[in-house]
Amino acid sequence: MTTEDELRLLPWVGPDGKPCYLSTGDQGGYVSRLADHIEAYQLGMASQLLEHARQILDDETEDLEELHLLAAQLTTALRDVLRVATSRVRRPVTPGRP
Template identity: 45%
Template sequence: MSRTSHVRLLPWCGADGQPAHLVTDGTESRLSRLADSIEATQLDTGREVLKLSRAMLQSLERPTAGELFYVTQRLTECLTDALRVAESRGLRIPAYEA
């Protein structure tokens, strides 16, 4: 019985800045567990940055332009990570066969 190759988008880029992929036979490896852990951390970080940015925007003190720029950078990074996680997980959903 031959095993099918599985390609997984990893939550980091290669040295060249291009998306990194892991090719496996479908079994869990140390690298795939590491990727799962990093994805969970990225999503937790996104939740925390969103919570802090909401608090900053709801504060009675108006944020400075520098503070708004900083929070926009962090939110952009978190959104990028979340979209990569969503893409990676979406690619791993098996096709539905009726």
């Protein structure tokens, strides 16, 4: 857990590919709300992609191009989910917030 005055890892990177952080005690500010919405979107997309992966693997496809695309998408989704998890571990729990 962190205190409110510590940095929040945001669910995007800067133009140079480095992590972005938000320094604010205002959890209801515009950037905090935007980050919350993006995190929710990323988690939803990861869930949908996981279901899609199950379907492809259940079909026992031998289409290497399709499997390569799936692996690339799963890698991106896993990166996003890990960033969300890291950010949430560092933030204090606020009732009513994801």
